[in-house]
Amino acid sequence: MNLSVNDAAQLLSVSQKSIYRWIKQGTLPAYKISGCYRFSRTELLEWATSQRRGELVNVSLPQDTELLPLPSISSALESGGVFYRIEGRTREEVLTDAVNHLRLTEDVDRGALLEFLRAREELASTAIGHGVAIPHPRNPNLLNAQRAKITLCFLDQPVDFFSFDGQLVKVLLLVIAPDLRSHLHLISRLGFVLQDPEFRKTLDNEENREKIFAALAKAEGKLKA
Structure with a gap:
């Protein structure tokens, strides 16, 4: 700060x-x-x-920083998975259940991750409107994650995430990234694909994994590499 x-x-x-x-x-x-x-x-x-929806803001990195290939939304979601009927009646309860479902390696502390997510929500809601929230840690480097993951969670019941549009949240897209560059890249691309009507329809209807990935591939295909 x-x-x-x-x-x-x-x-x-x-x-x-x-x-x-x-x-x-x-x-x-x-x-x-x-x-x-x-x-x-x-x-x-x-x-x-x-x-800025789809535009990657330039991030200044040290000259000796190795730039690894940036992950796609599809590959990150494949790694993170899709889960249905996440339980909870409050924001904290659904975040707790979502973290319990995450596919994490042993070197990532679930308890610490949950605290990071809570702290981020206290700073400002990660709800982006239309019933969707994108929970994520404020500083991705603190988790020591080895690869990017996006975990799609459909909530058992709508929950108040204090969204600016007043709508209750039904869908979480939880983002975990190994570094700031990948973190910003994923959030940027999510902002773009969530504007795609076909992909949004699969989320609104809680479609099966096959339909979700097919619609996501089409939506992400419209983005420049």
């Missing part, structure tokens, strides 16, 4: 007036410390990526 309003404006290529407007609207993650707004670079990049 070491960025000022001016730093945030430069990072997002907007005016300071826009930054203050988004803070007032409650959409931009910000912290007020000693009367001044401060920002986390990771959270700003994550927010910007989700807003």
Whole structure:
């Protein structure tokens, strides 16, 4: 949380007036410390990526950082899996049951992951409207995950995730990534494919895995590599 309003404006290529407007609207993650707004670079990049739907915001990496191939939504979902009838009547209860269903390696702590997800929801809801939420840790590097995973969870009953549109959430797309670059990439591409009517229909109807993956492949095929 070491960025000022001016730093945030430069990072997002907007005016300071826009930054203050988004803070007032409650959409931009910000912290007020000693009367001044401060920002986390990771959270700003994550927010910007989700807003730009399909465009990957440039992430500055050290020169010696090895750039591994970025995962597709389909491959991440194949790794994470699809689960039905996730139980719970509150946001915390469904997150707990969802984490219990995750396909995690032994080096990923489920308890820590759940705490990270709770902390992210306390900062700002991950609900994106129309009954969908994308829970994820604020800092993916803390999990030591070895590969990207998206886990699709259909809830047993709609739950209030405090979405901006007031709708209860019925679908979770839980994102786990090995690094920030992959994390932003997946959230960005999710923002795009969730606009695809055919793919959204499979989620609304809680279709079987075969239909979901087929619709996802078509939707993701419309994205530039």
